[in-house]
Amino acid sequence: MSTTDTRLQVMWNRLLAVVEEQGQALIRAAFSPSCANAAIFPPASLICKAGCSPRP
Amino acid sequence: MLAQAVTGTPGHINTMAEAVKTLRSRFQLQDMKPGDIYLTNDPWIASGHLNDFLLMMPVFYKDCVVGFTSCTSHLVDLGGLGMGPEGTDIYDEGLLIPPCKLMDEGMLNSLLMEIIKANSREPVANEGDIYALIACCEAGAQRLAGMMDEFGIDHLDELADYIIDTSYRGTIEAIAELPNGTWHNVLKVDGYEQEIDLHAALTIAEDHVALDFSGTSGLSNKGINVPLNYATAYSVFALRCIIGPDIPNNAGSLAPFRVIGPKNCILNAQPPAPVAMRHTLGQMTPDLVYGCLSQVLPDQVPAEGASCMYDLPLRHTPEAVSRGGTQFALELVFSGGTGARPGLDGLSATAFPSGVWGSQVETTEAVAPVLITRRELKPDSGGPGRTRGGLGQHIEMRSAIDEDFMLFLSVERVLNPASGRFGGKAGAPGRIRIGQDGPDLPGKGEVRVMAGETLVFETPGGGGFGAPQERSQDDIRRDLDEGLISRQTARDIYGFEP
Amino acid sequence: MHNTNGLRLAVDIGGTFTDTVLVDGQGHILATTKTPTTPENPTLGALAGAEHVLAATGADWSQIGGFIHGTTLATNALIERRGANVATVTSEGFRDILEIAYERRYSQYEINLVKPDLIVPRSRAFTIAGRMDARGRALQPLDEEAVARLAGELDARGAEAVAICLMHAYANPAHELRLRDLLLAAMPNLVISLSHEVSPEAREFDRLSTTIANAYIQPQMASYLTDFQARFSNEGLTCPILMMTAGGGMTTMETAARLPIRLVESGPAGGAILAARIAAETGEREVLSFDMGGTTAKLCLIDRYRPQTARKFEIARAARFIKGSGMPVRIPVIEMIEIGAGGGSIAHVDRLGRLQVGPESAGSEPGPAAFAKGGTEPTVTDADVMQGLIEPGRFAEGRLRIDIEAAERALALGVGQTLELETVQAAYGVSEIVDENMAAAGRMHAVESGKDLNARLMIAFGGNGPLHATRVARRAQVDRILIPRDPGVGSAVGFLFAPVSFEIIRSRYSTLEALDLDGLNAFFGAMIVEAEAVVRAGAPEGLLTRRRQAFMRYHGQGHEIEIPLPDRALEETDISALRRAFEEEYSRQFSRAVPGMKIEILNWALEVASEPPALEHYPEIPVKQPARPSGQRRILCDVTGQWREAEIHDRGALRPGDHLDGPALIIEPQTTTFVSADFAAHVDGGGNIWLTRNREGGQ
Incomplete structure (x- = not known):
């Protein structure tokens, strides 16, 4: 591990935080199929990588 | 896939990552523009039934697509017969939207939105949910680009390698600690028309874990069939609870887990099979898998639990609409007990594997015309053992007004209770009846509860672990003192002499 | 009730220290002290603190016209069972x-x-x-x-x-x-x-x-409160004692004895009150308060000079601060997120080779390795010491010896060797991780509240808040920070600005369209009688303000939105105004309303409060002279990762109008403010330090 690895790890933590934030935002805004006191089917979110492809 | 929220249910683990791959293969990267969002609810691409909508958004940074954010959520109603097992094929179950563009450079595909609304009993809620999903994708894309700005990176390649390598390595290390070999298990479940055998062969190799559903019964005519993506999600979730649970979900930690099953066995249903209630059996797959894994790791794997959530969709009667009666729709979920853990009792009335939330009686009664008159743990329902299974619940409910209501059942463990392990006894089965002395009803189908009648509903208990005679005297005494077991059980099953 | 002639005293009993603050009738601080908490009888420590500030100013008990008390006793009784x-x-x-x-x-x-x-x-x-x-x-x-x-x-x-x-x-x-x-x-x-x-x-x-x-x-x-009152009366205290609540208001001893659950987490609430007060004095409408101590950090969003409130929190969460792992308590509280990140938080390397910090803490005993009290595990404070951010000779007024070698040893053994990092890099990594944890928690909290962080002013206090503020702010994309006076005893200072207040939140379900207005008005009438009786007991004279709110949501959603109501009986015409207000606020939070969806209301709130002390208006002082440093020291720059010289300033010597550029350390008895290289600092007319980020600078 190097300092760059610490930085990568900080970014990893950030990505995990971002998807959790997304999940939270969705839970707040979603309409549950039940009476509203339960998030019966908690929504989910994720981030994937793409290969870089310059736009025309 | 680099990161996934843990707030989602296990049903979305892996399925979302695979779905994004599928969507990416359908659309060309060079055709994507900032502000584009793609959508599908195809059960075989997204999450196993039509209600789960999946959105995917390309993330642009300095004119390149650097990644994707994706989110999925359960929509209230997609038309068709609605949530329930009565459809005979996927076409009965509602509107299927193949992968398509929902947003084109920030402009909503309004025809698509109109189609979704026109095909739903709850158009307003659907529209609200889709906007929430759009906002979720956009927020994720914005935050990802913001992170790249802050850290001064132009692509995610190095970060992706680091995350995936680290997670893969950690997972492989956890797998390497296990003995190699293949272990088998058969789990008999209630099914709809007939009982069903779920088969699993779990192979642990040096660098991967493979699960094969060969031998599993064929499809049902009812909507309890399970697409493989969903069966995989719950199976891998169960395995990852034991093997490397501290490693976040991503392509690296998930790669070593492979799941296969013959086409059109009930855990690999192909179109156009009906799949609306795919969670009923999908949520049983952890018990199926644990039956194998327990042979490898006897000290780490819990006994079988209630597992399938006891989902109670309640609705007004069909004639309420024409006669001006009260209209309502309510979906209550109650959980049974979880299986006893090797070192700890099972958890009573707790959702596992689903992770859903239960509801509160007071808020339920405030918003819907029902009265819940009892909701307590059911004594003696936890499977006896050295450690005891979690208890199920006893619930009594009736109409709060002078009107009938409908109940749509699709629950398991009525005929086949949760088994114990290593001498532990089975938990109590689930039970549904009208009135205390009414005949037991099957776990699947439609029930009409007349005004004045009481619906009595018992969720299953979890199985016990180890012989009941080995349970400590203190634990038996405490269970007795707390009324969780009866004197008779203490004496006859635990051999307890006060 | 705020006697402008008499002195006022605030006592905040925490787990380790009891903070005492004495102010004059105008709210100017005359003396502060930190004395050790006396767990077997916390009243004794409070008496010692009070006697200390009275002696320091030559005042006596009879001059005290107001006494506000906050204590962790209620919280601790629950945590320690x-x-x-x-x-x-x-x-x-x-x-x-x-x-x-x-x-x-x-x-x-x-x-x-x-x-x-x-x-x-x-x-x-x-x-x-x-x-x-x-x-x-x-x-x-x-x-x-x-x-x-x-x-x-x-x-x-x-x-x-x-x-x-x-x-x-x-x-x-x-x-x-x-x-x-x-x-x-x-x-x-x-x-x-x-x-x-x-x-x-x-x-x-x-x-x-x-x-x-x-x-x-x-x-x-009940017995603690009776005893506390009796002992202070014996000393000669004549004014009534008011108790600080989790909601950020004060209440009488009688109400506190009847509803002691309202006293939990009152200390942190004091910090948020202080930040809200400063926000009002400086005209800052969007603020994030950042209170970092030895074991945890607490963040609170403050909008339009009011700390964000919640109706529920959890006590005694399991070790990892996981939501749902504690005992839920549903009362009106100032909403704070608390994470296991403080000076004593321990760093370790997990199975995957990832560096983790907290939530386990070395606490005050044995404390960080650098305290040389037997601690051997590397902590956040040890990392700060290694980076040169703490001046060894002047930490805690020089009462605590800082052992740099011990910090270095702990970091090398616990982090550096496992990760094959030089010790300084290990220290840098520990800071990065803990600062990221705090920034992420802040961002998450903002998202959960439907708010943004980046336009906010951060008000930082607590023993470690000023030291980590710039590093956390940069990660949270916050560009401006304020460090108040006496940041080490921020909570107790905050008590002195709290009103006497009582809030009731009560359920009464209705859809908006079917609102029974007569029933609802009677319902509010009963709450007003109840709350006013409680507040009048503590504030017999003066104006009382009332605040009414409805918690509204779309049918089918779990999340409720607070909508203010007019302070009068509701009429038929208010219903459409309420719908508009809800849809506006909903659009603000979710970018778009959902027309046609039924709106429902489950909970209603009423708060009655006395007037808080008048705001202090300090003179506008333009940024004038560069501050003169008292020394220099080598620090590891958190922007470049390179060693460089930083100026050292004494806070006591800074004057309004002074300005300085980072990197610099501003030292005062209970804490150090670290001005990173990409920040500049200046002092305003009230003695507050403002830190402003220069996005281009710092290289």
């Missing part, structure tokens, strides 16, 4: 509300999860027949015949306190009141908490849990 033997009585058919809860595991992947211990075992959970419906209509009478049996059972189980929580009691308390009277007639010494008084909201699990927590600490808090 040192309360009464509590039993519960719930409605027949609902013995297991506590065990069933929300049927949920707080950690998805933890097979061996243990649910929180909610104090009352099933063997002390009793029921009684009788049932209300959601509108408060009695469906079945209370079974009065059963009370004798119940009393016998309570007696047999040795119950000292009873939490009564009957179904829908928030809608009609008749059965709870009657049951209390009957039980007291049978058992006169029983302490009884009623759910409709403690937490009159729908959701039986939360209400029961809150009522149990109240009953659990009630006997102990």
